[in-house]
Amino acid sequence: MRGRERYGDIVRYDMGPGGTMTLLNHPDHVKHVLATHPQNYVKPPQGGGLLGNGLFSSRGEFWKRQRRMMQPAFHRDRLAPMVERAVAGTRSMLTRLEAQARAGKPFDVEQEMTWVLRSVVSQSVFSLDVTELSPTVRDAFEFVMAFGRRKISIWSVLPLPRLGKRRNTQSIRILDEAVYEIVRERMREPGAFQDQLAAMIAARDSQGEPMTDKQLRDEAMTLLVAGHEATVSAMTWVWYLLDRHPEVQQKVREEMATVLGDAPPTAQTLPQLQYTSQVFEEALRLYPPAWVMGRIAKEEDQIGGYTIPAKSTVVLSQYVMHRNPAYWPEPERFDPERFAPERKGSQPRYAYFPFGGGQRLCIGDSLAEIHALVVMAAVLQRYRLELVPGFRVEPEAGVTLRPAQGLRMTAHPVSLPATSRRAAGA
Numbered sequence: 001m002r003g004r005e006r007y008g009d010i011v012r013y014d015m016g017p018g019g020t021m022t023l024l025n026h027p028d029h030v031k032h033v034l035a036t037h038p039q040n041y042v043k044p045p046q047g048g049g050l051l052g053n054g055l056f057s058s059r060g061e062f063w064k065r066q067r068r069m070m071q072p073a074f075h076r077d078r079l080a081p082m083v084e085r086a087v088a089g090t091r092s093m094l095t096r097l098e099a100q101a102r103a104g105k106p107f108d109v110e111q112e113m114t115w116v117l118r119s120v121v122s123q124s125v126f127s128l129d130v131t132e133l134s135p136t137v138r139d140a141f142e143f144v145m146a147f148g149r150r151k152i153s154i155w156s157v158l159p160l161p162r163l164g165k166r167r168n169t170q171s172i173r174i175l176d177e178a179v180y181e182i183v184r185e186r187m188r189e190p191g192a193f194q195d196q197l198a199a200m201i202a203a204r205d206s207q208g209e210p211m212t213d214k215q216l217r218d219e220a221m222t223l224l225v226a227g228h229e230a231t232v233s234a235m236t237w238v239w240y241l242l243d244r245h246p247e248v249q250q251k252v253r254e255e256m257a258t259v260l261g262d263a264p265p266t267a268q269t270l271p272q273l274q275y276t277s278q279v280f281e282e283a284l285r286l287y288p289p290a291w292v293m294g295r296i297a298k299e300e301d302q303i304g305g306y307t308i309p310a311k312s313t314v315v316l317s318q319y320v321m322h323r324n325p326a327y328w329p330e331p332e333r334f335d336p337e338r339f340a341p342e343r344k345g346s347q348p349r350y351a352y353f354p355f356g357g358g359q360r361l362c363i364g365d366s367l368a369e370i371h372a373l374v375v376m377a378a379v380l381q382r383y384r385l386e387l388v389p390g391f392r393v394e395p396e397a398g399v400t401l402r403p404a405q406g407l408r409m410t411a412h413p414v415s416l417p418a419t420s421r422r423a424a425g426a
């Protein structure tokens, strides 16, 4: 942020032996990298054991083949049943929230969002709830996620890296076995389910070849991980912002009462939650889960009159762009009206890019919104979440943007606004 304030659209950092890093702060420059010259700007190698060669980590021709094969799993026609599956994924959260509300004790909303989104995402990928699998599998999943986030700080500061690494490798093996088992079971009765795994098994490349078991594993794991990590971050910020802005919360609840009454959302009613969806978009602006993205320049290039050296890193930051007053007046202010239909499109396309852009645009962008709206409805139709007074909330820039100390809140039952009682009675 300081770099942009001081130097403007292009900021060059000297990284010593690491070469140079260029931060691009103009929407046209982001467009150049992601959308018009993606062949010159490649993703840095990433992923590794857990994600394997799935869509997030793969590159080049193999990525292209996989993107084509994965697209049907996200096809519009498939998104409708996803709403139902997402609603199913919120059931265990509602049981937990009821207990929290009765006890009146504070709980960590970030942790709750992690559990519920794991359930929701695994329902859409496999038609089952990973949090209900055996404790061994659950613990393994918990460990690899924490290991990936370097949350287990003891292993990142003490000279014990092998201990953590070994447990990580073992945990990945446990998860692999669980996923291979699900895949094998499915192969025995193809067509029995209508979920994303079914679409992946049915997919064929241009030569008529299906994905191998290993590739199905990599893609399923990628969806499980990439499919919940960022949405957890987004939803945690949504609860924080709704607590800070009771007038917005009231408006969302009224919209839900009018559109849904006390029923869960369906594929027909969900798209009518216009204001709720604006709240989600505005939360992604202020607290973008993917707050930064890097690319390596293959060849030397020119951007905005500056030379981008070959093999150097360019950095695009959603956080910095989304708070640029040139595109977002009063950028620190939470205002869902920015995304009202009549104001949409008043900024350059890449002044807002929470889901990236170009050919590597997040494949789950529509699904993420479905998941977010379903979880918001499940909670807001029944509860008001209130921040523990005096609890400090500060963003921490990790793999995703999270509150540094989690988010401690209490749950209070609410009755439906009168509009919904009328709608429900009608």
Ligand code: HEM
Pocket (backbone or CB within 6 Å): 043, 055, 056, 067, 222, 223, 226, 227, 228, 230, 231, 234, 288, 289, 290, 293, 294, 353, 354, 355, 356, 357, 359, 360, 361, 362, 363, 364, 365, 367, 368
């Ligand atoms: C609010 C939620 C989400 C945010 C903010 C988000 C953000 C992003 C961003 C910024 C990228 C591009 C990364 C890059 O180009 O370097 C990306 C890629 C990806 N996302 Fe998401 N994502 C979200 C939800 C999801 C969901 C729900 C899924 C799947 C169920 C998903 C699966 C993926 C995959 C597979 C990729 C790689 C796509 C490719 O390279 O072809 N994401 N996401």
